[in-house]
Amino acid sequence: MTREELVQNLGTIASSGTLRFLQEAKDRNQSAENLIGQFGVGFYSVFMVAQKVEVTTRSWRPDAQGWQWISEGSGSYTLAPQEVRSRGTRILLHLKEEAKEFCKEYQIESIVKKYSNYVPFPVKLKDRTLNQVKALWTQPKSEVEDKEYEEFYKQITHDHQTPLHRLHFSIDAPIQFHALLYVPEQVTNEVRYAKEGLGLALYAQKVMIESGNTKLLPPFLRFVRGVVDSEDLPLNVSRESVRQNALLERIKKTLTSRLLKDLGSVAENNADLYEKFWKQFGIFLKEGAATDVSNREKLADLLRFNSTLLEDAEPKTTLKDYVSRMREEQQEIFYAVGSTRESLQLHPNLEYFRKQGYEVLFLFDQFDDYLMSELKEYSGKPFKSISQAEVAGLDATETEGEKLSKEEAQDVLGLFETRLKDRVEKVVESKRLVDSPCSLVDGRDGTSVQMERMMRMMDQEFQASKRTLEINLRHPLIKNLSALVQKSKSDPFLEDAVEQLYANALLVEGLLENPVEMLPRVNRFLADAAAHRIGAGAA
Known part of the structure; x- marks a missing residue:
């Protein structure tokens, strides 16, 4: 980065604080909704674990000067020229004493795999690449093998069984997103008795925002697992606000419609597979037919009796x-x-x-x-x-x-x-x-x-x-x-x-609450019947 870019990206936030920066951006009529994923705001979160941060950088521009930016996150920073031989950026964190656990390799690897496993560039620890780079859900279906689908399912669900069914599709209009959804082989008690289930992994431009978003599907589809990735999803610094996002409702409506349409296609073209599905998950479709008025007609056609x-x-x-x-x-x-x-x-x-x-x-x-x-x-x-x-x-x-x-x-x-x-x-x-x-x-x-x-x-x-x-x-x-x-x-x-x-x-x-009560009466009937037969025989 150049000196001006350092001041613009890091200096403004460092001197004003994140919330104030958001308000100022709003006052300037700038969009404060698209900040997660931008270098400045995401970078500023390092002060949750670091007592001091050093950023040493050199722009790609010819004859660019190297610079070093230093801040303790207290509202001020220093900026000075620095000898840097090649372009790029180096960030050095001086961790707080209580945050030293983040130096451990397994912690670093765990965080990278959870949030940045599919970013389109390698993330390395020493000489080892931690992330997968290739996001399966963004690939054309024709280029993904069954084994890859199965391995990805097991990776995100920790389920050792092969999924019963999958649905992989992309939408470009009116909103853009990719979805890779799975129906497990069997229903688990964790899902059967839960109100919302485990949810879907929500990504924005291949960066995971939430590992289990339960608002992407209606409750009756809580057994479905998988990922949704949208480049159109506007996010701010609070991930909780994702749940109130109107665009999320549109994604939910599309996901639900496509899932029900796909299940209808399975029912029509693969009766054996649908029979297996119904035995495990039919009760959830019944729940939906009873509670979801907007999808009741579609669900009624999927019911079996x-x-x-x-x-x-x-x-x-x-x-x-x-x-x-x-x-x-x-x-x-x-x-x-x-x-x-x-x-x-x-x-x-x-x-x-x-x-x-x-x-x-x-x-x-x-x-x-x-x-x-x-x-x-x-x-x-x-x-x-x-x-x-x-x-x-x-x-x-x-x-x-x-x-x-x-x-x-x-x-x-x-x-x-x-x-x-x-x-x-x-x-x-x-x-x-x-x-x-x-x-x-x-x-x-x-x-x-x-x-x-x-x-x-x-x-x-x-x-x-x-x-x-x-x-x-x-x-x-x-x-x-x-x-x-x-x-x-x-x-x-x-x-x-x-x-x-x-x-x-x-x-x-x-x-009948107490069947034992009728036993004396039944015995009287049997005694009378036996006596009658004896009398009839004697006659």
Whole structure:
């Protein structure tokens, strides 16, 4: 540097201090937003560890004079001619006593690798080059080999596994940046239970600004790792201000859009790879579909579900596929939430849909009920749980078996209402049951069993809402109970039968709090049944 450049680059900041320099630059209508990376401001930070700094320099200009700049960072400096044989700059730091650790080679190497590993010139310690110089994300994809991608992933993540998928692209307009993003082979608990994840490494002109920026992607994509490098990103001396930068929001929007588009392409062209991805990270896309309104439509197409038409419990059905298979008169997308496919297939509330040939989506995650409540509809078709009290199109149901008379129906329904009046919202005739005597259903606007189960996990004092008990008046057991009511309303068997049927309905929903309580009642039933068979045999 020349004397004038030393004064301009170092003297102004040294004499005024960084904050004052920024304010003066602003007052002069100069941009104070692009100072990190410039020699002056970055250089001035050395006084955090150095008690004195000597800069010896000579400009490239012909016949240039060498100069030495010395400062202790107290607001003043000295500048004097110096004999320097060749062009260049030498910086000598006199470290503070408490900062002597920065003399250690491993510290120097660690700092260089963390912040300047990809600057486009070699950084050497003695005769050893510390940085890589080549920034992989700025290279054309055609020039980067798979092995290089894999090694870089392992380097930045410390994950020994090969990544499941990668996305490498560059954007030139309206903003310029490079991105190299990875989907890991497996989800980790560190990511699964974190609100923001580990973030992406943020670079500006190949200089790392932040090792884990969690604002570059929405929370539901927190499992993605990688780097983003932008030459357009304006940075000031406070790296915290990067997080409030409006340009960062535009980068985030582009990254999210490209990632979702890429996942859609994988789903369409590589079903096996997407199946592996879904098993590990599907829950994150569900989270996004439930919480990110701006990307909900794109995410809905990426969701996968199990259904009654599949032969196993694997989630392979898309909402688009389901809608394409809907019956002509069907207006809603039916779904059921449960712990396993086996338990859902045996659920009483599925009987009508199976008999009528309606496809039902099976959902197994506790989060799924909340997901459906937020999605609300797909392609103009509202989602409807099969456990909701009113389901369109069921009023005209024709089921097998003769139904009880109106008077008999009132008597047997009254039997259940009297016994269970404090435990159920109401008792009604079922239009959905085929093979089961009764079931519990949610109210039209009521909270589902699965949602209440989640609430109970968070609040032990949570009070569950009452549910509607539906009775199948064509079922042989209900008909026999009706006959007993007509014969003797005081028969103790009636109370036992009502209690057991209600317990059965609770058990199916996973709401039976103390199953042991029903054992004496079951034993009485078995004793009566055994005695009846003995009597019938003797006769």
